[in-house]
Amino acid sequence: MTAAIGVVTFPGSLDDGDACRAAYLAGARVLRLWHADPDLHGVDAVILPGGFSYGDYLRCGAIARFAPVMESIIDAAKGGMPVLGICNGFQILCEAHLLPGALTRNSHLHFRNRDQVLRVESTGTAWTGGFSPGQEIVIPVKNGEGRYVADAATLDKLDAEGLVVARYVDGNPNGSQRSIAAIRNPDGNVVGIMPHPEHAVEALTGPSTDGLGFFSSVLRHLAAYERVTTP
């Protein structure tokens, strides 16, 4: 059966519609999940979309982390379910301690919105298996608080263990440490990315269709998983 991808809508989510469309174009069944409903409705993977969940009051993602749906997602992620956090979703994954570090105010204080070159460095994740190591892709970046920070020990660990999924190339748009644009957990099922693959899935509206690779990768990952686990 075609895998089902759930896209969460928090109050203040903006990119849930685009995330749904991207998953749909990749060939997934798409279910919309609601922040106040802890039921994941049997989805095989979850996307936390961009936006300003709960107004980003206090800190980006800090309040969303305690949404009823997040309790279920945190449990499912620890059990191996693929979870992709994009932009605000990345911030939520860090606040939920599913990924290390934090995302804070861009070093230059400006909101940055442009097409961005990334280098994909880790293809051993549920969401990037369809890329080749070192592949450069172009997807939009748009954030005001996208600067990835962590202590030196965490950054060294990310580098040493190959947990950096993508880095900014041709200019760091927000001052992220070590030009980090995306990271993963050691199991590779949880990925957080600051730029927006869901905005680069159709030639009409995006700078490329490079973003589609994230969504087709997870479907391939889930299909392989099903072959292994189905008796």
Added chain:
Amino acid sequence: MARVVVDVMLKPEILDPQGQAVANALPRLGVAGVESVRIGKRIEIDFTGEADLDKAQEIADKLLANPVIEDFSIRIEESEA
């Protein structure tokens, strides 16, 4: 009513561009001699009964501050009555 005040500050090693922007504006006010400015948050928690420092500690640790990038301090504010 009992008030507990929580101060949240970015850790010293975390860049504070907001504080830098303020510091950079000071010469335009004619203010000299300021080495740096850092910006944090002050949160006032009013309890219905006695001030509960343990509860305030939990609120600060779990929600108000992100220990990855921020430090916090807690104190009971004495009422002026």
